């Protein structure tokens with residue numbers, strides 16, 4: 001593997017006169033003087049472009065008009081630069097290069113809490129995460145932070161009123177509510193929290209938060225005395241009970257006191273970097289839209305596939321027991337390759353496993369990130385990958401088998417019957433749907449529909465015949481399992 005050296009984006013370096021100082025991320029400063037400082041300056045400058053060690057030595061030799069000797073001087077310096085986080089190492093052969101995360105459409109609601117002075121910082125970080133950001137502000141928020149700076153950052157008008165400047169189109173709060181994949185109210189003042197909890201839509205931030213069906217993250221931020229007041233506690237609890245995601249406040253500085261008197265106290269929202277880290281974790285758990293258990297048909301589904309596999313409860317290293325062997329039996333009984341649709345294929349584990357036993361597999365998923373993972377699997381070239389919605393996509397011809405592992409149980413109830421009809425329509429006569437869905441014993445917090453045999457029989461009534469049911473330990477990350485059942489539903 002070829003190591004590549006690069007000046008780290010967050011390198012902490014400063015210079016004073018001839019000396020160069022490397023600030024260690026965990027504290028402490030390393031000082032270089034004279035020739036050492038000059039060499040460090042040159043190396044850091046050359047490593048603004050990614051280079052191998054050999055390429056770096058060649059570039060240094062060109063710079064000084066001959067080989068740098070002894071080479072150990074440069075190697076020692078590189079070790080120090082790596083140790084202090086000024087230089088980072090990656091690999092040219094690494095298959096998994098960091099992939100661009102496709103972000104979400106985020107509406108940021110800003111209120112008149114003092115932490116809104118950090119809004120430009122928060123907006124910058126959200127944009128860096130790859131999100132598309134629109135900002136809505138209460139009148140009091142405008143006292144702490146002006147909209148012009150935020151407009152310069154986002155390249156979009158900041159919405160500060162329920163009343164649109166132009167008469168055409170939906171009102172601003174409805175437009176933003178429908179546009180959002182995710183809404184974030186940060187900082188959330190006690191007043192805005194009370195408005196949302198009470199259903200009061202008399203300003204733009206509360207109106208969007210109440211109107212949107214996207215998940216809403218609320219970050220209360222206020223003086224501890226306000227935070228602990230029963231009325232505020234009741235309102236925060238009401239938000240949580242209504243399906244809003246509430247981020248706990250941390251310890252910060254209370255501005256009501258004069259600077260000299262200030263002490264750190266609980267109540268303020270986390271700093272923007274901490275908040276963005278929390279948001280990343282929230283997105284990784286793909287919150288359902290408020291008021292329904294649904295598979296988001298939007299970017300938040302895709303964003304889950306940009307996160308570590310361990311954050312996806314349905315992702316495993318091996319197919320569920322008995323699935324591939326069942327297809328092997330059906331294949332040898334048919335005496336011909338089976339045409340299989342893997343509906344909601346995710347990162348393609350089942351699709352590639354079925355292709356490996358000779359099935360002719362078409363794999364469809366909403367998420368481009370998931371399909372990228374599927375295409376990177378060994379044997380992926382034998383699968384036809386389709387990005388789209390299995391409920392509506394058009395396929396050339398019908399299938400001997402449709403494999404649904406964990407698709408039906410993430411659909412909202414009205415769509416489950418639509419999917420049953422669609423799956424039946426996609427099957428050839430005598431073909432079958434192989435459905436794996438969570439059972440009543442699956443943990444409720446997964447947010448899936450926990451189905452029993454009767455519910456499945458009702459869903460497919462008049463469409464497919466229930467041929468067999470068996471309990472399955474549905475495999476998840478790191479050896480975890482979730483209680484499920486595998487149903488084979490055959491077409492007459």
Ligand SMILES: Cc1cc2nc3c(=O)[nH]c(=O)nc-3n(C[C@H](O)[C@H](O)[C@H](O)COP(=O)(O)O)c2cc1C
Nearest residue numbers: 111112113114138140141189190191192221222223
């Ligand atoms: C200097 C100053 C700082 C304030 N900081 C906060 C705060 O951190 N949290 C809070 O809930 N209210 C805070 N307030 C009070 C709010 O601005 C006030 O309750 C306002 O009604 C909030 O309205 P809004 O939610 O519509 O923005 C502060 C007020 C002032 C004058």
